[in-house]
Amino acid sequence: VSDPGALVVGGIGELVTNASDVPGDLAVLHDAAVAIEAGTVVWVGDETRLPGPYRGLPVLDVAGRAVVPGFVDAHTHVVFAGDRADEFARRLGGERYEDRLAAGGGILSTVAATRAAGEDELVAQAADRVERMLRAGTTTIEIKSGYGLDVETERRMLRVAHRLGHELPVDVVATFLGAHVVPAEYRDRRDAYVDLVCGPMMDACAPLAEFCDVFCDEAAFDVDESRRILEAGIAHGLRPRVHADQLSRVGAARLAAEVGAVAADHLDHVSDEDLAALAEAGTVAVFLPGVSLSMRAPYPDARRAWDAGVTVAIATDCNPGTAWMERMSFMVALAAIEMGLTPSQSLWAATRGGALALARPDRGRLMPGDRGDLVVLDAPSHLHIPYRPDTDLVGAVVAAGRVVGR
Numbered sequence: 001v002s003d004p005g006a007l008v009v010g011g012i013g014e015l016v017t018n019a020s021d022v023p024g025d026l027a028v029l030h031d032a033a034v035a036i037e038a039g040t041v042v043w044v045g046d047e048t049r050l051p052g053p054y055r056g057l058p059v060l061d062v063a064g065r066a067v068v069p070g071f072v073d074a075h076t077h078v079v080f081a082g083d084r085a086d087e088f089a090r091r092l093g094g095e096r097y098e099d100r101l102a103a104g105g106g107i108l109s110t111v112a113a114t115r116a117a118g119e120d121e122l123v124a125q126a127a128d129r130v131e132r133m134l135r136a137g138t139t140t141i142e143i144k145s146g147y148g149l150d151v152e153t154e155r156r157m158l159r160v161a162h163r164l165g166h167e168l169p170v171d172v173v174a175t176f177l178g179a180h181v182v183p184a185e186y187r188d189r190r191d192a193y194v195d196l197v198c199g200p201m202m203d204a205c206a207p208l209a210e211f212c213d214v215f216c217d218e219a220a221f222d223v224d225e226s227r228r229i230l231e232a233g234i235a236h237g238l239r240p241r242v243h244a245d246q247l248s249r250v251g252a253a254r255l256a257a258e259v260g261a262v263a264a265d266h267l268d269h270v271s272d273e274d275l276a277a278l279a280e281a282g283t284v285a286v287f288l289p290g291v292s293l294s295m296r297a298p299y300p301d302a303r304r305a306w307d308a309g310v311t312v313a314i315a316t317d318c319n320p321g322t323a324w325m326e327r328m329s330f331m332v333a334l335a336a337i338e339m340g341l342t343p344s345q346s347l348w349a350a351t352r353g354g355a356l357a358l359a360r361p362d363r364g365r366l367m368p369g370d371r372g373d374l375v376v377l378d379a380p381s382h383l384h385i386p387y388r389p390d391t392d393l394v395g396a397v398v399a400a401g402r403v404v405g406r
């Protein structure tokens with residue numbers, strides 16, 4: 001009986017390994033094979049040189065297709081209740097988001113629905129999405145809290161994230177985002193809400209999370225509030241990441257660099273100096289092209305960040321308000337077509353870049369010692385991902401050495 005996480009993927013016409021220290025260098029091999037044991041890659045190379053000991057493993061012969069590392073979606077809000085299709089329609093009809101928010105809609109309607117939902121209901125709804133994401137090739141996914149905005153619901157959201165990781169063959173990275181927006185009941189007492197986030201909410205949520213995130217922007221938390229929250233997170237063992245400068249330039253990217261954030265996300269309004277600071281700090285820039293598409297907003301220039309020496313990732317930001325999108329392959333296409341990245345850079349950003357944005361060095365790459373996560377494309381080359389953006393090209397998904405795709 002073989003180890004269930006043991007497999008040789010053979011007959012690979014084009015293998016993207018990302019086995020290079022140079023961002024954007026996909027380190028492509030041809031006529032290759034990948035051997036996986038106990039869920040971990042043990043060998044990668046020319047198929048004719050597959051070492052004897054691995055020749056007895058079960059084989060997935062992909063018949064000349066292309067294989068890429070499993071996608072790493074480094075920014076999602078997939079745990080939520082309800083939907084906001086009406087809001088989407090109104091927005092396309094011309095209504096401004098600020099007016100919607102003032103009317104108690106927008107994110108606050110998702111907060112109300114999520115607070116009202118039980119844990120099992122949240123698991124069931126989110127599992128549908130995460131299963132689709134997995135079948136579309138996402139093998140590692142970050143999931144944020146942030147639709148509870150009270151101690152109990154924030155903690156419930158993080159429990160749901162953990163349950164998804166246990167119930168589905170996807171690796172879940174949990175992020176505490178109590179500082180997503182100031183809830184309605186604290187509108188006139190912001191300081192009291194920041195106290196709550198830094199105190200009892202942090203105490204309750206930190207044991208269930210790896211990162212602490214803050215939405216640092218004009219509509220959410222200012223730089224001083226955000227710094228306080230991120231420092232409280234650090235004191236609780238949570239690594240910082242920031243929703244930074246999406247709506248306007250408030251200094252959030254700079255704050256991210258100053259606190260040594262693992263990632264700064266969105267970055268629609270950053271200066272060259274901000275990008276230099278992120279590059280210097282080693283903070284990964286996570287771009288979210290689905291938001292620009294859904295919000296009809298200008299796309300941020302990911303190429304500019306790349307050329308400034310910043311490590312770049314792309315992610316879905318899957319959420320019910322500004323981007324209900326689940327497929328990383330579509331993000332690869334958008335980033336290549338709309339954000340200035342080359343196809344190679346875009347794929348690297350969706351795999352290796354995402355792994356670095358989550359401080360998971362054994363992901364988004366196929367080298368001995370890395371997790372056995374990969375995607376078999378129904379195409380001869382990874383270039384088909386952006387070239388054929390509306391075709392489902394994912395033929396099979398392997399997560400930790402197990403075939404989970406169709």
Ligand SMILES: [Zn+2]
Pocket residue numbers: 075076077243317
């Ligand atoms: Zn977000």
